[in-house]
Amino acid sequence: MQIDLIEEARRQAQICNACRYCESYCSVFPALHANRSFADGDIVQLANLCHNCRGCYYACQYTAPHEFDLNLPRALAEVRQDSWKDFAWPKGFGALFDRAGVAIATALVLGFALIFALAQALRPETGDGFYAYMSHSLMVAIFAPAFLAPLFAMSVSLRRYWHSVGGGRVKLADIWAACRSAGRMKNLEGGHGDGCNFEDEDRFSQARRHFHQATLYGFLLCFASTTSGTVLHYGFGLEAPYGFLSLPKLLGVPGGLLLCVGTAGLAWLKTKADPELGAKSAWGGEMAFILLLFAVSATGLLLYAATGTAAVAVLLPLHLGTVLAFFLLTPYSKMAHGFYRMAALTRDSARHTA
Numbered sequence: 001m002q003i004d005l006i007e008e009a010r011r012q013a014q015i016c017n018a019c020r021y022c023e024s025y026c027s028v029f030p031a032l033h034a035n036r037s038f039a040d041g042d043i044v045q046l047a048n049l050c051h052n053c054r055g056c057y058y059a060c061q062y063t064a065p066h067e068f069d070l071n072l073p074r075a076l077a078e079v080r081q082d083s084w085k086d087f088a089w090p091k092g093f094g095a096l097f098d099r100a101g102v103a104i105a106t107a108l109v110l111g112f113a114l115i116f117a118l119a120q121a122l123r124p125e126t127g128d129g130f131y132a133y134m135s136h137s138l139m140v141a142i143f144a145p146a147f148l149a150p151l152f153a154m155s156v157s158l159r160r161y162w163h164s165v166g167g168g169r170v171k172l173a174d175i176w177a178a179c180r181s182a183g184r185m186k187n188l189e190g191g192h193g194d195g196c197n198f199e200d201e202d203r204f205s206q207a208r209r210h211f212h213q214a215t216l217y218g219f220l221l222c223f224a225s226t227t228s229g230t231v232l233h234y235g236f237g238l239e240a241p242y243g244f245l246s247l248p249k250l251l252g253v254p255g256g257l258l259l260c261v262g263t264a265g266l267a268w269l270k271t272k273a274d275p276e277l278g279a280k281s282a283w284g285g286e287m288a289f290i291l292l293l294f295a296v297s298a299t300g301l302l303l304y305a306a307t308g309t310a311a312v313a314v315l316l317p318l319h320l321g322t323v324l325a326f327f328l329l330t331p332y333s334k335m336a337h338g339f340y341r342m343a344a345l346t347r348d349s350a351r352h353t354a
Contacts, residue, residue, distance in 0.1 A: 001040070001079070001086045009043045009075040015068055022056040025191040027181070027348055028076070029056070034351065045165040047080035048344035051187040053196030053208070054277050077279040084336050087164070089156040094332040101285030101333065105292045105325060113321030120313065130303075131240065133316050136233075146327045153331040154339055161340060167347050174353060178345035182216070185209045199272040208269055215262030216338075218297065221255025241307070253304065259297035263290050282334075289334035295322045 013032055016022065023029050028050050035042055054073045062068040081098070088094035097104055120133050181187065188196050188209035195206040229248040232238040242248045267290045275283055299319035306312050330336065 001044070001082050005075075005078050005082050006040050006043050009047065009072075009079045010038050012070050012072050012075050013038050013043065013046065015062060015070060016056075016072060019062070021061075022059055022191070025055050025059070026051065026053060026187040027345070028187075031348055031351065041165045043079055044083050044161070045344060045347055047076040047083060048161070048165075048340045049187075049348055050076040050080065051185075051196075051341075052077055052278055053188055053190065053198060054274075055190055055197045055204075057277055058197050058202040071277065073277045074279070077277075077282075080337075080340075081279040081282045083161070083164075084157075084340065087157040087160040088332055088336075089153050089160075094336075097288075097329060097332045098282055098285045101288030102291075105288045105329065105333075108325035108328070109292070109295065109318075109321045111321070112324045113317045116317035116320045117314075120317070130312070130316055133313060134320075136239070139320075143324065143327070146324055150327055150330045154336065157331060157336070158339055158343055161343055162347075165344075165347055167343070168350065170346060171350065171353065174346050174349040177349040178342050181345050181349075182342060183213075185212050185216075188212060199269045201274070207265065211262045211265035211269065213262070214258045215266060215293070218255045218258030218260075218262055219293075221251050222259060222297070222300075223255075225249070225252030225255055249304075253301070256297045256301045256304075260294060260301065263294035263297065266290050267294065286334045289329075292322065292326055292329070292333070293335075296326050 016029070017032055017035070020029075020033060023033060028046055031049060032046055038046075050073070052073050057063060057071060057073050060070050060072070062070040064071075085091075085094040085098065116134070119138065122138070123133050123135070189206075190196055190204055194204035196208055197204060198208045199205060225248045228251060229240060229242065232242070232246075232248070233240070240248075244250075244253075267287065270283075270287060270290065296319075299315060299322055303312065303315040303319045306315050326335075
């Protein structure tokens with residue numbers, strides 16, 4: 001990791017530790033105030049615990065033009081972004097997406113969509129719904145390794161992170177506490193429950209918290225939809241396509257709608273937020289991830305709406321291309337932040353129960 005980023009974040013953390021004005025703002029400050037000195041791993045843990053709500057910046061009396069020139073949200077964002085690149089496996093992939101996220105995501109989506117479009121020439125003689133255009137076995141052969149390989153890469157990265165921050169054995173109670181915090185988006189509530197200052201400067205807003213929750217729960221519903229379809233197919237011999245009142249559709253359609261609303265909202269807020277309070281170099285990569293996740297949900301909903309029409313031949317390759325690109329980019333895009341944040345929240349909970 002870049003030493004200068006760590007040192008600058010350490011300098012600011014030491015000043016915050018002496019001031020303690022923001023003690024109740026979020027989980028970062030109790031964790032920060034529990035230390036008298038900060039090892040590199042401590043700074044990395046604080047950086048990944050930070051949700052970049054920016055409330056501390058607008059409350060701080062030591063921001064520029066004060067000589068201390070504090071900008072803790074930016075300092076932690078830069079360390080956080082650098083840590084993801086440093087822990088990524090294979091190394092170097094994260095930095096590549098960081099520099100040209102939109103271009104890489106677009107190229108992968110279009111490239112994979114073209115491949116899937118050409119693969120329709122091998123369509124099976126029989127099949128219903130999507131399987132009339134591409135066989136189930138071909139989809140499994142492509143997406144099973146594309147799902148498992150990024151999970152393996154992410155597990156290697158998280159192991160490196162956990163070792164760096166001095167994490168020990170994980171307790172179920174700590175994991176549950178982390179899940180509760182993430183589900184509630186506790187660290188985006190603000191110190192008094194008024195919300196954060198991400199897009200409205202010193203004015204409080206719950207918008208980012210709500211859009212994050214829509215994205216999180218939409219993603220989980222879509223994942224549950226896919227999982228239920230897999231169980232129905234292999235466990236009960238019930239093959240797709242499924243009707244609207246089936247479990248995959250009852251989970252997937254609301255999930256897709258929530259995901260569309262959440263990601264569109266987050267992209268909108270990102271255009272309003274002050275780039276000086278985050279990692280400026282990562283702006284393009286972060287926006288690319290949000291738009292890619294939006295494309296996954298939007299093309300999925302359009303594909304479902306087009307069932308039984310000729311548009312399926314175009315929408316199916318496009319949807320599969322976005323999903324495949326999303327899976328493969330997960331360890332190196334902003335999607336990784338969900339894994340690191342859960343690890344940071346778990347580590348923070350362990351600090352309380354130790």
